[in-house]
Amino acid sequence: MLPQKPIWSLGMMSGTSVDGVDAAMLHTDGIQIYGFGPVAYRPYSAPEQALLRSGFGQWHGAERVDQIATLVESTHHSLAKDFEGVDLVGFHGQTLAHEPAAGKTHQAGSGARLAQALGLAVAWDFRSEDVAMGGQGAPLVPFFHHALARWAGLDRPVAFLNLGGVGNITWIDPSQEDPSALAACLAFDTGPANAPINDFVAHKFDQPYDKDGAIAAQGQANLPLIKAFLSVSYFLKKPPKSLDRNEFSSLFSDILALDPLDAAATLTKLAAEAVVQSFLHFPSPVSALYVAGGGRHNQVMMRAIEAGLQVPVFKVEELGLNGDMLEAQAFAYLAARVLYGLPLSGPMTTGVPRAVKGGLISRP
DSSP states (O other), X not given: OOOOOOEEEEEEEEOTTOSEEEEEEEEEOSSSEEEEEEEEEEEOOHHHHHHHHHTTTOOTTSTTHHHHHHHHHHHXXXXXXXXXXXXXXEEEEEEEEEEGGGTEEEEESOHHHHHHHHTSOEEEOOSHHHHHTTOOOOOOOHHHHHHHHHHTTOOSOEEEXXXXXXXXXXXXXXXXXXXXXXXXXXXXXXXXXXXXXXXXXXHHHSOSSOGGGXXXXXXXXXXXXXXXXXXXXXXXXXXXXXXXXXTTGGGGHHHHTSOHHHHHHHHHHHHHHHHHHHGGGOSSOOXXXXXXXXXXXXXXXXXXXXXXXXXXXXXXXXXXXXXXXXXXXXXXXHHHHHHTTOOSBOTTTTOOSSOBOOOEEEOO
């Protein structure tokens, strides 16, 4: 293993909500967080979003996948080239398909080509080894959440929630030093979050997302449909567990048939109730929930989460963090762990039989 000194790592993330690419610098040795650096964001245009969405559910070799990979690489390059002092790039790529039960996951974009274009070392392909070992391959942010809790000086169990295209949550005991220890973290996907809402309002209201939950606020959530949705086996299954962006597409038909305002309200309430139900799986109560991701700006969703829980709910900004950049920072952190040969996942985060290192390093 290389001598473990802190480096400036640039993490880059394009999520399943396909709003754009986030980039963020992090000073870390893959264990501790020493500082946060500059951030940047590059939104996708409407045609770019349409191209990315056309690839969901597609595997290598399918139509348009090469075109999507080229788009992903070029947009990431356009952001990364303006950062200075970068020792390593963490490149997640764009998830198009994820079937861990079949031992498959697909993130479009080549870290090797990006390394050549940037002239920098790139860590990438973070999920394949975990899936090959029988894990879910997701979520991969829990070890970073654990590092954040320790960086913030938290001393009691807490939960970190990311409301992206899919919701994912991490239960953390920050008194545990090693995030791969069985008692340190429990993580899993809560259920659909922004992805179905974004897709719906783009189709019905010609808007990329429901800003502040303004559309949902005008409708009435259909509680029987939500109850039926949350009774499917995934939500009852013990974690670790993960979801593909389009996992529940067939179940949305009844919701999408509602009045458009009521459908938006129902999709939003559904995302919140999935989070509330996730707390039933925690090994012990938490002292607070800290929320990151685009969904934290959706006031309707946040109010519904707060109403359903008996613990304080905060945006991660309460800890002095940037909730729009946590996933990009997470892949900066994981890139350093790839460099130093440290595990990226463990039995209680993705369900692998033992802690798994994973990831590739490509150099120019």
